[in-house]
Amino acid sequence: MSFAGNAWGNAWGSAAFRHIGLLHDTAAGYASGCAGFVRLGLNAGNPVLVAVPGSHARAIHDELGGDAGHVVFTDMAVAGRNPGRVIVSLLDFADSHPDQRVWVVSQSVWPTRSSLEYSACVTQDALLNAAFAGRDATILCPYDRSALPAGAIADALRTHPILNDGTNTWDSPDYTDPLGTARLADLPLPEPPQQAHRFTITRPEDLRWLRRAIADLAAAASLPIARVRQLTVAVNELASNSIEHGGGRAVVAIWTEPGVFVCQLDDAGTFDNPMAGWMPPPREGSRGRGLLIVHELSDLVRIHQRSDGTSIRVHINISAVVKEPETYGIEFQAG
């Protein structure tokens, strides 16, 4: 396995942060590629995190054998269900190991991701480069060429400065400015359905009423009470932000899709910080903390910059069942 070979030594250059796309075609290639990478970290005496969907973790675990005991495993199907939470969780791992290089296998893309989820994954993969710039971290993101569409592989080449295919390592010629890539992933959101409930809020005093309306609609859609409360907090944050910073007015649309309760807020605001919500703001009092909480409470958050303002869509899954990437195309041994 080339990860262990000398070719790696120079291949990823001297940058503090190394973000590598692992392009693989088979389950065996996935397991050996990830495990080889993990061993590099372990051999260097550094902390290693494997954040992949639970069903995939088993393959890496088995490949590592006894070494697996020295690795932290996180189920990305849960922790990264909302791609907007991934960067925060990886930064947390890095922050919990100060003065050490951290090694992370991070897989947030799998074939059963919806198109909205997928575009959030591309944004996350791009912004990871900005969030970790200058940090001592090596992050490997596996991409399955046999199961993912060609467009997803092309995106991986744009978001990962270094690529590896299990044999060779090279600089990605397509890698480009991460903020520019994130902008390209900012696609218009599909129109809310006609039957969506719509409310316009213009004053802080409207928030109390909006929370009631959302709680009633969410409860009627059979959202569990704990999720209703989380949704209420999330939408309240977004609506407050619209009143304070988004032109003083927001149009709120609420509807359900199969298995998902959806809220969208349209306002006249602009986003001057592309990292807002994706990582903690630099200091106390600065904006962006509310959006961070919205990501934490929601199953998906999509932000689209329109020519005349901003649209933010929030998904809350109606059932608590986690959508596992079981149709991955690779057969992993069951736990």
Next chain:
Amino acid sequence: MDDQLKPGDHVCLLYDTMDDQLSAVARYASTGFGSHQQVVYLADAGKSFDGIVEMLRRKGIKVAEALTSGQLKMIPAPELYLDGGRFDASAALEALPRWIADARDAGFAGLRVATDMGWTQLPVPGVEQLAWYEAQVSGVLADGYAMGLCCYPDLGDTPQKVGTAHPSTVYGTVYSSDIDGAWTPQLRMRIHRDPVRLCVTGEIDLSNRDCLPPVLDRLLRLSDPTGPLEIDFTGVSFADVATMRLLVRAASAWPRGLTLIGCPEPIAEMLRMLDDSGGRVMFADNIPDSVSP
């Protein structure tokens, strides 16, 4: 019909017409008279005082008797707010404790202050201090003897952000027509003594959270530094993220942290998520027979 306001309440009332305002003031005063509370009304001197007295009389208020007995005091608003031709927030704040002391000395069960804030629409020097002033008033009122009804003309927005400095905001027509008592303030805050404890009920969000810092300041001044700050959250049904950050900051600033009593679990869960104070936000069950709002 009596209103639902209690000592400690601080309400921003938005009115369209002078008649709207006086209907609200009449209901407010009438409730106070029935509860042996004193009423201080700072009326807008831009209108004739005699005219205001007559309009209140027509709304069923026995103005002459109340003025004679001392249960009603009417003061021209500019006398307090525009002394020297400018708004001096600190000077204006000194009046409230004085009125409270006078009302207590006279044996009243409480004090209701109503103010016509129509003058704030004039280009008055110092008017930018208004939101700060109103928030400080929330802090003074949290002692729980006096209450305030601040009547602002409803101009579609409040440029000085005065609404958010009050625990609750209501339209004049809603307050005046609420004969079945369905309307209650969105937020109530009272600081009880023995033990010193802030009791909060209702919902805290963008519409009212600016009034919280002065109330917390007052709690800090009154609390024993050898123990934690105590806030009873039993009656809080919603608190937004900025409010929780404020509580975390208060906990960080106080030597022994902050104990939230009876905090509903969904709010506690969010607070734990936001708490970067190293465990200085603590939770305690609400013990029966303890102080309640």
